[in-house]
Amino acid sequence: MTGARHADVVGTGSALPERVVTNDYFESLVETSDEWIRDRTGIRARHFATDGENTSDLATRAATNALQTAGVAAGQVDVIVCATLTPDNPIPAAAVRVQQKLGLSCPAFDVNAACAGFSYGMSVGTAFIESGHAETVVVIGAEILSRVLDMTDRSTCILFGDGAGAVVLRPAEAPGVIGTVLGADGNAADILLIPAGGSAMPASAETVAARDHAIRMPNGKEVFKRAVREMASACRELLEKSGYTSDDVDLLIPHQANARIMNAVADRLGIGGDRAVVDVAEVGNTSAASIPIALDRAWRAGRVKQGGLVLLTSFGAGLAWGATLLRWTTPEPAR
Ligand SMILES: CC(C)(COP(=O)(O)OP(=O)(O)OC[C@H]1O[C@@H](n2cnc3c(N)ncnc32)[C@H](O)[C@@H]1OP(=O)(O)O)[C@@H](O)C(=O)NCCC(=O)NCCS
The missing domain is CATH 3.40.47.10 (Thiolase/Chalcone synthase)
Structure with a gap:
């Protein structure tokens, strides 16, 4: 590659848990209504993970999906960055569990900037590519927020859901990012x-x-x-x-x-x-x-x-x- 080295998004993927929870579920837990939630937030439903389903499971599904879209083999991944505030455990990073599930041995770490995590993760992933330190970076955003909700607090429990999304970054001559x-x-x-x-x-x-x-x-x-x-x-x-x-x-x-x-x-x-x-x-x-x-x-x-x-x-x-x-x-x- 001649000239400046840029990062480009070459594939995306996502994963949602199968279980769908509609607004009426919260009517039995707190004083709220489907109408209030829809009017004030636009939310009608969200997905909640089932027992035994962890953040790294959703993250791995999203990453696999993104790699497939990009036509990039998992073995080519040089770095995994996972933005999350709900890793499977405080340590190790969720990204390391993704690395293990993908059968890789590359560097892997989490970024925590709460709901802004994906922006921060993208800037880190882009820097890896632009600096020439990596050829293929997977940037993931993954959460199981249903496990950090107070189901007696109507101002928060109705807002959040679980899921994961991922992008694959590769070098390019023109800026994708x-x-x-x-x-x-x-x-x-x-x-x-x-x-x-x-x-x-x-x-x-x-x-x-x-x-x-x-x-x-x-x-x-x-x-x-x-x-x-x-x-x-x-x-x-x-x-x-x-x-x-x-x-x-x-x-x-x-x-x-x-x-x-x-x-x-x-x-x-x-x-x-x-x-x-x-x-x-x-x-x-x-x-x-x-x-x-x-x-x-x-x-x-x-x-x-x-x-x-x-x-x-x-x-x-x-x-x-x-x-x-x-x-x-x-x-x-x-x-
Ligand atoms: C939470 C949010 C939807 C509340 O909407 P709002 O229009 O600001 O409502 P208010 O906070 O003024 O509350 C108005 C009333 O609704 C009540 N209320 C709050 N949640 C309710 C719910 N789920 N159902 C029914 N009533 C509810 C409040 O208790 C308050 O009652 P009061 O007037 O008797 O005190 C809104 O503040 C919001 O979206 N904030 C940002 C949330 C967010 O996105 N956080 C994450 C950022 S990453």
């Missing part, structure tokens, strides 16, 4: 968190009884506002530094947290209608997995056109956020 913007603000760390299970609050009988190992969001409205503001501004910054405008974007894929958040981001950017992917209805918020799942589903539905400009943007606990701009080179799927 055009650029990335990342951001974080630890001043707001306590508005979205899992309080226990780390060094600040180790697991104890008390933490379990108090449900301190579950996701807490004491100020959902503030999370909502910050999500809209940071995703829109990360996208603007990235477009400007890459020499594009919103008009050039063929497809916007925001973190699939809530349809109202995504519509507000699309409105602020002036990227509405068919140009914005809102695919939360059947999947829910799958945190680090949401963007690669939405990307894969959009590609399989024929919405990601070869040669198109694709803008991905994420936001989550940290607070942390990011945006990635892609020139899409993979042909549409055969029909």
